Amino acid sequence: MIVLAIDTSAIASAALIRCHESFSDAAVLASFATEDTKSHAEVLAPGIRALLDEQSVSGADIARIVVGVGPGPFTGLRSGIATARSLAFAWDTPLEGLMSLDALAWDAVAEGAPSGEFLVATDARRKELYWARYAAEGTLIDGPHVTSPGELPALPVYGAGAGIYPERLASAGARRVAAFDAAQPTAASLGLVAVARLAAGSQLPDTTPLYLRESDAQVPGPRKRAL
Known part of the structure; x- marks a missing residue:
């Protein structure tokens, strides 16, 4: 069984985790992680595609998707969660979250x-x-x-x-x-945590993001009258 893990709470990263149906004997098949904290949307989808091609894996081979739900900045975190949700929908694959x-x-x-x-x-x-x-x-x-x-x-x-x-x-x-002191959360480690918890019989949370702050974006108020 193969699990796809994604995390963009700090850097953009993804990993393929192989494990038995009981979630035992987990191992990282392949992974990538950037050093940039601001290019998530540009690199994540191509990076996942490259991982799948490298391992000759298709969407149909992915048994589960796990995504880091933060905490993290709005833009980067949304990129990973939106990608995970889109892939889960397209592949009809179970999706869960995990704190990054x-x-x-x-x-x-x-x-x-x-x-x-x-x-x-x-x-x-x-x-x-x-x-x-x-x-x-x-x-x-x-x-x-x-x-x-x-x-x-x-x-x-x-x-x-x-x-x-x-x-x-x-x-x-x-x-x-x-x-x-330079370590960031990575999808490879996130995936191993997720598989270990599933093997122990724990349930993983949903993909609700942990922003921990209100958004900087505000809904514009009504226009002031000029006269």
Whole structure:
């Protein structure tokens, strides 16, 4: 069985995950991830097409689609979710969501890094971070949140968000993990998290995006009278 994972909460990424019908023995068949945080719409669909061609996989071979639902900026996050929804409709394939920060937590645990509770954080722009708190084995404890770096708990912080504001984190007692201070959520890790949870009998959430902020776009009010 093949699962297509997509995430655009920070960078644009996609991956093909192979696993048994019981969701056991998962492995990444192929993946791509950009470094650019602003070209999601341009690169995502061609990137997915290239992955399918590389593995000689068609839409009919995809048993499930999982998409990262953020938190993340509006434009980038919408690109991934809209693409996932479109493919799920076109291929008549089950579609589920998963919080993107869980992918970073998976990477941290896979490296054997955390010895206790830890945080993962990504750039929320406006001098803020998206973050969540996890137990040492990667179980979500709290979050997601969007706050200033100085409001994070005094714990180790994994992810690119920590690399942007190390001094402000330090002033709050938090500590960036240098080996992860450029790490972003990727579809490959998101897919592995999703398959592991399905194997454990858990249900995945729907694809409602976690924006955590109101949109900057506002509906125009009525025109003022000139006279």
